[in-house]
Amino acid sequence: MGARPDSGRNRGDVRSDRFRLPVSGWCVTVQSPTGLEDLLLRESRVSDSALALELFGRLVHAENGIPADFGELPAADGEALLLLLRRAALGDLVCAEARCAVPECASRVDVDFHISECLAAHKVRRRRSLRQGDKQGWFSFDGESVLFRLPTCADLAAIELENEPRSALVHRCIEPAGIPGRLRRRVERAMEAMAPRLSQSMTGRCPECNQAFDFYFDVYGFVLRELRNHAASVYQDVHLLALHYKWPERQILEMPRSRRIQYAEMLRDQGVAA
């Protein structure tokens, strides 16, 4: 918890981040988005999971010759990757909003955290009773016939429009179907230990009534909504720069987002209106 900084827009800088994803071990670099990704964010009509995969394909590079099919990434690594992308686009400090859970208070509460600290605290554990299954990427327990694998980014994209997404995910990742609830919960605990999700419940304290409350931070929902909001100026920026400098649309869109915004703001500060 912390006060929202009053330094204006949290625009961040243009940089490339190198990072080892905790579950897969893939080493990746992440680029800052350009206006082309801003247009994608504003105009794409695909699901959040599919949109995230499209952004990964454009802005993330896997090292060491690993084929970069981001659909194969464990879903937990997809969340880490989306936070890295957010850091490259808008900086390390995240300012989320929650609402106090005390009904008679219901104050809006700013919740601030740093992505770097969040990722550093993200520890992967491996259960001793776990063994490799016959199929690559599948696991089992000693003395049990159940097989399971970690959900991937492609799984999330595939189940997003299902009526029963949770059942669909279980069906894809656990074999055989219909195992007892006790065993399924054991499998789910093992999955969570091997690939803890960054979307999680967080605890905050309301500055108005001083009560602690829980809220759920959904990485995909939050980051994509934030990136879409920040992309909203792309049309005005391109219009202003094209009108003033006579640069072609493509050239403006290919600039790093932060540079385009800076040029456009300089023109606005000088009273140049589109």
Ligand SMILES: [Zn+2]
């Ligand atoms: Zn309160």
